[in-house]
Amino acid sequence: MLREIRQNEKISYHIEGPFFIIRLVKPDNLNALEGEDYIYLGELLELADKNSDVYFTILQSTGRFFSSGADFKGIARAQMDDGVKYASETSKWLSNFVARNVYVTDAFIKHSKVLVCCLNGPAIGLSAALVALCDIVYSINDKVYLLYPFANLGLITEGGTSVSLPLKFGPNATYERLVFNKPFKYDIMCQNGFISKNFRMPSSDAEAFNEEVLKELREKVEGLYLPSCLGMKKLLKANHIDSFNKINSLEVNGSLQYWVDGEPLRRFGQLSSKERKHRL
């Protein structure tokens, strides 16, 4: 028996045959997510995992961005949260950063269903890290990119990116982009087979793109023995699962000191007041 799950105004989900479809539905802030939203994503993945009728977990979004990553307003709120008395800065960021981050990353790393991402636009930060943990990625057009702006925000790699990015794009291409805060653009995503298909649709047509991907997937799974798909995912994942589990812990524990020292908070504040911008 599946447990009930709470609702979230920024993320919806529904089940259609073998597909568990998760959709980000807050396009006005480019689908930025707060800590609780990332936890909700993790909970949805657990729900999909436990449903034996589900074989594919599909991530979709709305508007012109897939997701602009962690919501800077949410981060400012965490800092000002007078309602909770933390024993120390370490205690505060263990709760507001480490626990949440490690949980959602782990939910993606251990997910047993085939993870499909419908990239309707760019993805940034932790959201882009989750995209890099997906098994299959389709793009709406060639304007999509992934940006991991950790060097601009006083952070270090998170969401398994220390493993996923070198694995999918090669170590040197990863160094160049992470160290100098440059995006992974469509060309490198294509060269490395990260994107399986470009649907060549206008950026304004996210809804039609999502529907088109689903239509193709329905056709593609016809006649397949779906437990074989999950059996193969398990084996393909076995190649890297130990590295992902290890790095998830190393990344969050490494980042903790940066949060305690305060540089990310200062830089998120500058981003929010538009004093700081990412180079795209």
Ligand SMILES: CCC/C=C/C(=O)SCCNC(=O)CCNC(=O)[C@H](O)C(C)(C)COP(=O)([O-])OP(=O)([O-])OC[C@H]1O[C@@H](n2cnc3c(N)ncnc32)[C@H](O)[C@@H]1OP(=O)([O-])[O-]
């Ligand atoms: C968990 C902790 C660890 C951290 C992990 C990460 O994810 S690190 C990565 C963290 N993420 C980043 O570093 C990305 C920060 N964002 C950006 O750099 C730029 O917005 C952009 C390049 C994504 C798009 O530029 P553009 O000129 O095309 O569009 P625009 O700028 O005009 O934005 C439109 C509206 O959306 C709003 N909004 C956008 N993003 C966020 C957000 N994250 N939050 C809240 N709101 C956000 C923006 O304020 C504006 O609202 P307004 O003022 O109209 O009420």
